[in-house]
Amino acid sequence: MFLTKEEEKLLERGDGVSKCMEILVALGEIFDAERLIPIKHAHISGVSYQNIGDEGLEWLRSLNVKFTVKTTINPAGMDLDRWKEMGIDEDFARKQMKLLNIFKEMGAELTLTCTPYYIYRPSIGEHLAWAESSAVIYANSVLGARTNRESGISALASAVIGKTPYYGLHIKENRAPSILVKVECDCDPSILGYKIGSEIEGIPIFKFNRKLSDDDLKALGAGLASTGNVAIFHVIDQTPEWNDFEIPSEKIVVDKLELNFDCDPDIITLGCPHLSKEELIKVYNLLKNFSGKVRREFWIFTSRKVYEDLIEVVDYLEMKGVRVFRDTCMVVSPATRRFECVMTNSGKALTYLPKLRGVKVLYGTLEDCVRKAFE
Numbered sequence: 001m002f003l004t005k006e007e008e009k010l011l012e013r014g015d016g017v018s019k020c021m022e023i024l025v026a027l028g029e030i031f032d033a034e035r036l037i038p039i040k041h042a043h044i045s046g047v048s049y050q051n052i053g054d055e056g057l058e059w060l061r062s063l064n065v066k067f068t069v070k071t072t073i074n075p076a077g078m079d080l081d082r083w084k085e086m087g088i089d090e091d092f093a094r095k096q097m098k099l100l101n102i103f104k105e106m107g108a109e110l111t112l113t114c115t116p117y118y119i120y121r122p123s124i125g126e127h128l129a130w131a132e133s134s135a136v137i138y139a140n141s142v143l144g145a146r147t148n149r150e151s152g153i154s155a156l157a158s159a160v161i162g163k164t165p166y167y168g169l170h171i172k173e174n175r176a177p178s179i180l181v182k183v184e185c186d187c188d189p190s191i192l193g194y195k196i197g198s199e200i201e202g203i204p205i206f207k208f209n210r211k212l213s214d215d216d217l218k219a220l221g222a223g224l225a226s227t228g229n230v231a232i233f234h235v236i237d238q239t240p241e242w243n244d245f246e247i248p249s250e251k252i253v254v255d256k257l258e259l260n261f262d263c264d265p266d267i268i269t270l271g272c273p274h275l276s277k278e279e280l281i282k283v284y285n286l287l288k289n290f291s292g293k294v295r296r297e298f299w300i301f302t303s304r305k306v307y308e309d310l311i312e313v314v315d316y317l318e319m320k321g322v323r324v325f326r327d328t329c330m331v332v333s334p335a336t337r338r339f340e341c342v343m344t345n346s347g348k349a350l351t352y353l354p355k356l357r358g359v360k361v362l363y364g365t366l367e368d369c370v371r372k373a374f375e
Protein backbone atom coordinates (compact mmCIF):
# COMPACT_ATOMS: atom_id res chain seq x y z
CA MET A 1 0.00 0.00 0.00
CA PHE A 2 1.35 3.43 -0.97
CA LEU A 3 2.27 5.72 1.95
CA THR A 4 3.00 9.45 1.71
CA LYS A 5 6.22 10.83 3.26
CA GLU A 6 4.22 12.03 6.26
CA GLU A 7 2.62 8.60 6.70
CA GLU A 8 6.05 6.93 6.46
CA LYS A 9 7.31 9.26 9.21
CA LEU A 10 4.42 8.23 11.50
CA LEU A 11 5.51 4.60 11.11
CA GLU A 12 9.07 5.45 12.15
CA ARG A 13 8.22 7.20 15.45
CA GLY A 14 8.24 3.96 17.43
CA ASP A 15 5.38 5.10 19.71
CA GLY A 16 1.61 4.50 20.04
CA VAL A 17 0.96 6.42 16.82
CA SER A 18 3.35 4.06 15.00
CA LYS A 19 1.44 1.09 16.45
CA CYS A 20 -1.80 2.54 15.01
CA MET A 21 -0.14 3.09 11.63
CA GLU A 22 1.15 -0.52 11.70
CA ILE A 23 -2.43 -1.75 12.25
CA LEU A 24 -3.72 0.26 9.26
CA VAL A 25 -0.79 -0.81 7.04
CA ALA A 26 -1.35 -4.46 7.95
CA LEU A 27 -5.08 -4.10 7.13
CA GLY A 28 -4.25 -2.32 3.88
CA GLU A 29 -1.84 -5.05 2.82
CA ILE A 30 -4.31 -7.84 3.69
CA PHE A 31 -7.09 -6.22 1.64
CA ASP A 32 -4.79 -4.93 -1.11
CA ALA A 33 -5.69 -1.28 -0.51
CA GLU A 34 -3.84 1.12 -2.81
CA ARG A 35 -3.62 3.94 -0.20
CA LEU A 36 -5.04 5.47 2.98
CA ILE A 37 -7.98 7.93 2.75
CA PRO A 38 -9.11 10.53 5.28
CA ILE A 39 -12.21 9.82 7.43
CA LYS A 40 -14.70 12.21 9.06
CA HIS A 41 -15.70 10.09 12.05
CA ALA A 42 -14.55 6.96 13.89
CA HIS A 43 -16.83 4.85 16.10
CA ILE A 44 -15.13 2.43 18.50
CA SER A 45 -16.63 -0.74 19.95
CA GLY A 46 -15.15 -2.83 22.76
CA VAL A 47 -15.85 -0.25 25.45
CA SER A 48 -17.38 -2.53 28.05
CA TYR A 49 -14.86 -3.62 30.66
CA GLN A 50 -16.68 -6.96 30.43
CA ASN A 51 -15.36 -7.38 26.87
CA ILE A 52 -11.84 -6.02 27.07
CA GLY A 53 -10.78 -6.66 30.68
CA ASP A 54 -7.50 -5.66 32.38
CA GLU A 55 -5.32 -6.54 29.40
CA GLY A 56 -7.34 -4.38 27.03
CA LEU A 57 -7.33 -1.54 29.52
CA GLU A 58 -3.54 -1.70 29.98
CA TRP A 59 -2.94 -1.88 26.18
CA LEU A 60 -5.13 1.16 25.67
CA ARG A 61 -3.32 3.12 28.38
CA SER A 62 0.10 2.10 26.97
CA LEU A 63 -0.75 3.58 23.56
CA ASN A 64 -0.65 7.10 25.01
CA VAL A 65 -2.25 8.64 21.87
CA LYS A 66 -4.87 11.25 20.99
CA PHE A 67 -7.72 10.91 18.48
CA THR A 68 -7.42 13.31 15.55
CA VAL A 69 -10.99 13.03 14.17
CA LYS A 70 -14.49 13.01 15.68
CA THR A 71 -14.63 9.79 17.74
CA THR A 72 -17.69 8.25 19.41
CA ILE A 73 -17.79 5.07 21.47
CA ASN A 74 -20.09 2.08 21.90
CA PRO A 75 -21.95 1.10 25.09
CA ALA A 76 -20.12 0.36 28.32
CA GLY A 77 -20.95 -2.40 30.76
CA MET A 78 -23.34 -0.35 32.89
CA ASP A 79 -25.58 2.72 33.20
CA LEU A 80 -23.11 5.26 34.61
CA ASP A 81 -25.66 6.56 37.16
CA ARG A 82 -27.79 3.50 37.91
CA TRP A 83 -25.18 0.68 37.89
CA LYS A 84 -26.05 -0.41 41.45
CA GLU A 85 -29.70 -0.86 40.38
CA MET A 86 -28.46 -3.13 37.58
CA GLY A 87 -26.68 -5.32 40.14
CA ILE A 88 -23.18 -4.27 39.04
CA ASP A 89 -20.48 -4.57 41.74
CA GLU A 90 -18.20 -1.72 42.89
CA ASP A 91 -15.05 -3.33 41.49
CA PHE A 92 -16.50 -3.61 37.97
CA ALA A 93 -17.86 -0.06 38.16
CA ARG A 94 -14.47 1.31 39.23
CA LYS A 95 -12.64 -0.47 36.39
CA GLN A 96 -15.27 0.57 33.84
CA MET A 97 -14.88 4.21 34.88
CA LYS A 98 -11.07 3.90 34.65
CA LEU A 99 -11.47 2.62 31.09
CA LEU A 100 -13.87 5.42 30.14
CA ASN A 101 -11.45 8.02 31.53
CA ILE A 102 -8.74 6.65 29.25
CA PHE A 103 -11.08 6.97 26.23
CA LYS A 104 -11.95 10.51 27.35
CA GLU A 105 -8.27 11.48 27.68
CA MET A 106 -7.70 10.13 24.15
CA GLY A 107 -10.40 12.52 22.93
CA ALA A 108 -13.48 10.32 22.56
CA GLU A 109 -16.98 11.68 23.21
CA LEU A 110 -18.50 9.41 25.87
CA THR A 111 -21.57 8.72 23.73
CA LEU A 112 -21.82 5.10 24.98
CA THR A 113 -24.34 4.16 22.32
CA CYS A 114 -24.48 1.87 19.27
CA THR A 115 -26.62 4.52 17.54
CA PRO A 116 -24.10 7.34 16.94
CA TYR A 117 -26.09 8.23 13.80
CA TYR A 118 -28.79 9.77 16.02
CA ILE A 119 -26.10 12.17 17.32
CA TYR A 120 -24.05 12.77 14.15
CA ARG A 121 -25.85 11.79 10.93
CA PRO A 122 -23.12 11.05 8.31
CA SER A 123 -23.81 12.26 4.77
CA ILE A 124 -24.03 10.10 1.65
CA GLY A 125 -20.56 9.20 0.36
CA GLU A 126 -18.81 10.27 3.59
CA HIS A 127 -15.88 7.99 4.56
CA LEU A 128 -15.99 6.65 8.11
CA ALA A 129 -14.21 4.00 10.19
CA TRP A 130 -16.98 2.51 12.32
CA ALA A 131 -17.06 -0.62 14.45
CA GLU A 132 -20.32 -2.08 15.93
CA SER A 133 -21.86 -4.08 13.12
CA SER A 134 -25.38 -2.64 13.54
CA ALA A 135 -24.05 0.92 13.19
CA VAL A 136 -21.83 -0.03 10.24
CA ILE A 137 -24.69 -1.56 8.25
CA TYR A 138 -27.01 1.35 9.08
CA ALA A 139 -24.43 3.93 7.94
CA ASN A 140 -23.79 2.08 4.66
CA SER A 141 -27.36 1.05 3.84
CA VAL A 142 -29.68 3.73 5.24
CA LEU A 143 -27.39 6.76 4.95
CA GLY A 144 -25.18 5.80 1.99
CA ALA A 145 -22.06 6.69 4.00
CA ARG A 146 -19.02 4.45 3.52
CA THR A 147 -17.35 2.28 6.16
CA ASN A 148 -15.99 -1.22 6.29
CA ARG A 149 -16.99 -3.44 9.21
CA GLU A 150 -14.14 -2.31 11.46
CA SER A 151 -13.05 -4.02 14.67
CA GLY A 152 -12.76 -1.96 17.85
CA ILE A 153 -8.98 -1.89 17.38
CA SER A 154 -8.93 -0.90 13.67
CA ALA A 155 -11.53 1.82 14.35
CA LEU A 156 -9.34 3.11 17.18
CA ALA A 157 -6.24 3.11 14.93
CA SER A 158 -8.19 5.12 12.33
CA ALA A 159 -9.39 7.53 15.05
CA VAL A 160 -5.73 8.25 15.90
CA ILE A 161 -4.38 8.51 12.33
CA GLY A 162 -7.53 10.11 10.89
CA LYS A 163 -7.45 7.71 7.95
CA THR A 164 -8.48 4.21 6.85
CA PRO A 165 -7.24 1.89 4.08
CA TYR A 166 -9.08 2.47 0.78
CA TYR A 167 -10.72 -0.91 0.07
CA GLY A 168 -14.04 -2.76 0.39
CA LEU A 169 -17.15 -0.60 0.88
CA HIS A 170 -15.23 2.65 0.47
CA ILE A 171 -15.21 1.81 -3.26
CA LYS A 172 -18.53 2.30 -5.07
CA GLU A 173 -18.47 -0.82 -7.24
CA ASN A 174 -17.99 -3.02 -4.15
CA ARG A 175 -21.37 -1.87 -2.86
CA ALA A 176 -23.38 -3.50 -5.67
CA PRO A 177 -26.01 -6.09 -4.65
CA SER A 178 -25.48 -9.72 -5.66
CA ILE A 179 -28.77 -11.32 -4.64
CA LEU A 180 -32.43 -10.19 -4.79
CA VAL A 181 -34.56 -11.10 -1.75
CA LYS A 182 -38.28 -10.89 -2.53
CA VAL A 183 -40.19 -10.62 0.75
CA GLU A 184 -43.74 -11.96 0.46
CA CYS A 185 -44.62 -12.06 4.16
CA ASP A 186 -45.37 -9.37 6.71
CA CYS A 187 -42.28 -10.54 8.62
CA ASP A 188 -40.62 -8.69 11.49
CA PRO A 189 -37.59 -7.03 9.78
CA SER A 190 -35.38 -7.87 12.76
CA ILE A 191 -36.12 -11.59 12.43
CA LEU A 192 -35.95 -11.42 8.64
CA GLY A 193 -32.39 -10.10 8.98
CA TYR A 194 -31.57 -12.66 11.68
CA LYS A 195 -32.70 -15.53 9.41
CA ILE A 196 -31.35 -14.26 6.08
CA GLY A 197 -27.94 -13.19 7.41
CA SER A 198 -26.70 -16.76 7.69
CA GLU A 199 -28.42 -17.98 4.53
CA ILE A 200 -26.99 -15.70 1.87
CA GLU A 201 -23.57 -14.80 0.49
CA GLY A 202 -22.83 -11.32 -0.78
CA ILE A 203 -24.91 -8.15 -0.67
CA PRO A 204 -28.73 -8.43 -0.61
CA ILE A 205 -31.22 -6.07 -2.24
CA PHE A 206 -34.73 -6.51 -0.82
CA LYS A 207 -38.10 -6.02 -2.49
CA PHE A 208 -40.87 -5.40 0.04
CA ASN A 209 -44.58 -4.94 -0.64
CA ARG A 210 -44.66 -2.12 1.92
CA LYS A 211 -42.62 0.94 2.89
CA LEU A 212 -40.22 0.23 5.76
CA SER A 213 -39.68 2.79 8.53
CA ASP A 214 -36.21 3.96 9.54
CA ASP A 215 -36.53 1.71 12.60
CA ASP A 216 -37.49 -1.27 10.41
CA LEU A 217 -34.35 -0.68 8.32
CA LYS A 218 -32.24 -0.38 11.50
CA ALA A 219 -33.63 -3.69 12.82
CA LEU A 220 -33.23 -5.45 9.46
CA GLY A 221 -29.58 -4.40 9.28
CA ALA A 222 -28.78 -5.32 12.88
CA GLY A 223 -30.28 -8.77 12.41
CA LEU A 224 -28.48 -9.32 9.07
CA ALA A 225 -25.11 -8.27 10.48
CA SER A 226 -25.51 -10.40 13.61
CA THR A 227 -25.77 -13.73 11.77
CA GLY A 228 -23.94 -12.90 8.54
CA ASN A 229 -20.86 -11.10 7.26
CA VAL A 230 -23.10 -8.41 5.75
CA ALA A 231 -22.19 -4.73 6.12
CA ILE A 232 -24.56 -3.24 3.54
CA PHE A 233 -27.97 -3.99 2.06
CA HIS A 234 -30.30 -2.20 -0.34
CA VAL A 235 -34.09 -1.95 -0.49
CA ILE A 236 -35.83 -1.25 -3.82
CA ASP A 237 -37.46 2.20 -3.82
CA GLN A 238 -36.22 2.90 -0.28
CA THR A 239 -32.46 3.09 0.31
CA PRO A 240 -30.25 5.79 -1.22
CA GLU A 241 -28.13 3.63 -3.54
CA TRP A 242 -30.63 0.92 -4.59
CA ASN A 243 -30.93 2.33 -8.12
CA ASP A 244 -27.20 2.79 -8.72
CA PHE A 245 -26.67 -0.83 -9.69
CA GLU A 246 -28.17 -3.60 -11.85
CA ILE A 247 -30.78 -5.75 -10.07
CA PRO A 248 -29.05 -9.15 -9.59
CA SER A 249 -30.44 -12.19 -11.44
CA GLU A 250 -29.91 -14.46 -8.42
CA LYS A 251 -33.12 -14.38 -6.35
CA ILE A 252 -34.71 -15.94 -3.25
CA VAL A 253 -38.29 -15.56 -2.04
CA VAL A 254 -39.17 -15.33 1.66
CA ASP A 255 -42.81 -16.09 2.43
CA LYS A 256 -42.54 -17.24 6.05
CA LEU A 257 -40.07 -17.34 8.96
CA GLU A 258 -39.89 -20.10 11.57
CA LEU A 259 -38.32 -19.71 15.00
CA ASN A 260 -38.21 -22.18 17.85
CA PHE A 261 -37.21 -20.48 21.07
CA ASP A 262 -38.93 -21.56 24.27
CA CYS A 263 -38.31 -20.52 27.88
CA ASP A 264 -40.23 -18.62 30.57
CA PRO A 265 -38.69 -15.12 30.65
CA ASP A 266 -37.43 -13.68 33.93
CA ILE A 267 -36.70 -10.45 32.10
CA ILE A 268 -38.01 -8.68 29.02
CA THR A 269 -35.66 -6.33 27.20
CA LEU A 270 -35.86 -3.91 24.26
CA GLY A 271 -33.17 -1.74 22.71
CA CYS A 272 -30.67 -3.78 20.72
CA PRO A 273 -29.71 -1.57 18.89
CA HIS A 274 -30.55 1.28 21.29
CA LEU A 275 -34.12 2.52 20.83
CA SER A 276 -34.86 5.59 18.74
CA LYS A 277 -37.27 8.31 19.87
CA GLU A 278 -40.03 6.78 17.72
CA GLU A 279 -39.46 3.32 19.22
CA LEU A 280 -39.57 4.68 22.79
CA ILE A 281 -42.84 6.48 22.02
CA LYS A 282 -44.23 3.24 20.54
CA VAL A 283 -43.52 1.44 23.85
CA TYR A 284 -45.17 4.34 25.73
CA ASN A 285 -48.33 4.05 23.63
CA LEU A 286 -48.50 0.27 24.11
CA LEU A 287 -48.00 0.55 27.90
CA LYS A 288 -50.95 2.95 28.16
CA ASN A 289 -53.24 0.01 27.25
CA PHE A 290 -52.32 -1.81 30.49
CA SER A 291 -53.36 -0.87 34.02
CA GLY A 292 -50.91 -0.94 36.92
CA LYS A 293 -47.23 -1.78 36.81
CA VAL A 294 -45.36 -4.48 34.92
CA ARG A 295 -45.13 -7.81 36.75
CA ARG A 296 -41.73 -8.91 35.33
CA GLU A 297 -38.35 -7.19 35.04
CA PHE A 298 -38.60 -5.02 31.91
CA TRP A 299 -35.37 -3.26 30.87
CA ILE A 300 -35.17 -0.84 27.96
CA PHE A 301 -31.87 0.50 26.54
CA THR A 302 -31.38 3.74 24.69
CA SER A 303 -28.83 6.53 24.25
CA ARG A 304 -28.52 9.46 26.65
CA LYS A 305 -29.58 11.77 23.84
CA VAL A 306 -32.88 9.97 23.18
CA TYR A 307 -33.45 9.57 26.96
CA GLU A 308 -32.95 13.28 27.62
CA ASP A 309 -35.03 14.34 24.60
CA LEU A 310 -37.99 12.24 25.84
CA ILE A 311 -37.71 12.60 29.61
CA GLU A 312 -41.50 12.78 30.14
CA VAL A 313 -41.92 9.51 28.21
CA VAL A 314 -39.13 7.96 30.30
CA ASP A 315 -40.81 9.14 33.52
CA TYR A 316 -44.06 7.46 32.48
CA LEU A 317 -42.29 4.18 31.63
CA GLU A 318 -40.49 4.23 34.98
CA MET A 319 -43.80 4.93 36.75
CA LYS A 320 -45.15 1.74 35.08
CA GLY A 321 -42.18 -0.19 36.55
CA VAL A 322 -40.09 -0.30 33.35
CA ARG A 323 -36.39 0.54 33.84
CA VAL A 324 -34.93 2.74 31.11
CA PHE A 325 -31.13 2.43 31.16
CA ARG A 326 -28.55 4.35 29.13
CA ASP A 327 -24.86 3.80 28.31
CA THR A 328 -25.07 0.00 28.15
CA CYS A 329 -27.04 -3.03 26.96
CA MET A 330 -27.86 -6.61 27.88
CA VAL A 331 -25.21 -7.99 25.51
CA VAL A 332 -22.19 -6.12 26.87
CA SER A 333 -23.15 -5.84 30.55
CA PRO A 334 -22.36 -8.42 33.27
CA ALA A 335 -25.78 -7.54 34.74
CA THR A 336 -27.32 -10.08 32.37
CA ARG A 337 -25.85 -13.00 34.32
CA ARG A 338 -28.58 -12.46 36.96
CA PHE A 339 -31.15 -13.84 34.51
CA GLU A 340 -31.89 -17.19 32.87
CA CYS A 341 -34.32 -16.47 30.07
CA VAL A 342 -34.40 -13.13 28.24
CA MET A 343 -37.38 -12.19 26.06
CA THR A 344 -36.68 -9.70 23.28
CA ASN A 345 -37.85 -8.53 19.85
CA SER A 346 -34.24 -8.06 18.66
CA GLY A 347 -32.77 -10.50 16.16
CA LYS A 348 -29.32 -9.27 17.10
CA ALA A 349 -29.87 -9.93 20.81
CA LEU A 350 -31.24 -13.40 19.98
CA THR A 351 -27.88 -14.07 18.34
CA TYR A 352 -25.49 -12.49 20.85
CA LEU A 353 -27.11 -13.10 24.26
CA PRO A 354 -26.67 -16.89 24.23
CA LYS A 355 -23.16 -16.55 22.73
CA LEU A 356 -21.77 -13.77 24.93
CA ARG A 357 -23.87 -13.95 28.11
CA GLY A 358 -24.86 -17.64 28.16
CA VAL A 359 -28.57 -17.00 28.70
CA LYS A 360 -31.58 -18.60 27.04
CA VAL A 361 -33.66 -16.36 24.77
CA LEU A 362 -37.29 -16.08 23.74
CA TYR A 363 -38.48 -14.10 20.73
CA GLY A 364 -41.54 -11.88 20.84
CA THR A 365 -42.75 -8.96 18.79
CA LEU A 366 -42.79 -5.58 20.51
CA GLU A 367 -46.46 -6.12 21.33
CA ASP A 368 -45.76 -9.66 22.67
CA CYS A 369 -42.97 -8.28 24.90
CA VAL A 370 -45.13 -5.56 26.42
CA ARG A 371 -48.03 -7.99 26.98
CA LYS A 372 -45.74 -10.59 28.62
CA ALA A 373 -44.41 -7.95 31.01
CA PHE A 374 -47.88 -7.72 32.58
CA GLU A 375 -48.48 -11.50 32.86
Ligand SMILES: C/C(=C\C(=O)O)CCOP(=O)(O)O
Pocket residue numbers: 044045046047048051074075131132133134331332352
Ligand atom coordinates in the same frame (compact mmCIF):
# COMPACT_ATOMS: atom_id res chain seq x y z
C1 LIG B 1 -19.63 -7.12 21.67
C2 LIG B 1 -20.40 -6.01 21.18
C3 LIG B 1 -20.10 -4.69 21.21
C4 LIG B 1 -18.93 -4.12 21.92
O1 LIG B 1 -18.13 -4.87 22.52
O2 LIG B 1 -18.82 -2.88 21.85
C5 LIG B 1 -21.66 -6.37 20.54
C6 LIG B 1 -21.45 -6.97 19.22
O3 LIG B 1 -20.52 -6.24 18.45
P1 LIG B 1 -20.63 -6.36 16.84
O4 LIG B 1 -19.67 -5.36 16.29
O5 LIG B 1 -22.05 -6.03 16.51
O6 LIG B 1 -20.31 -7.78 16.48
Ligand code: SF4
Pocket residue numbers: 074075113114132134222271272273274301328329330331332348349352
Ligand atom coordinates in the same frame (compact mmCIF):
# COMPACT_ATOMS: atom_id res chain seq x y z
S1 SF4 C 1 -27.56 -2.99 22.19
FE1 SF4 C 1 -27.15 -4.50 20.61
S2 SF4 C 1 -26.42 -3.29 18.89
FE2 SF4 C 1 -26.21 -2.02 20.73
S3 SF4 C 1 -24.12 -2.40 21.53
FE3 SF4 C 1 -25.49 -3.81 22.55
S4 SF4 C 1 -25.34 -5.65 21.27
FE4 SF4 C 1 -24.57 -3.97 19.99
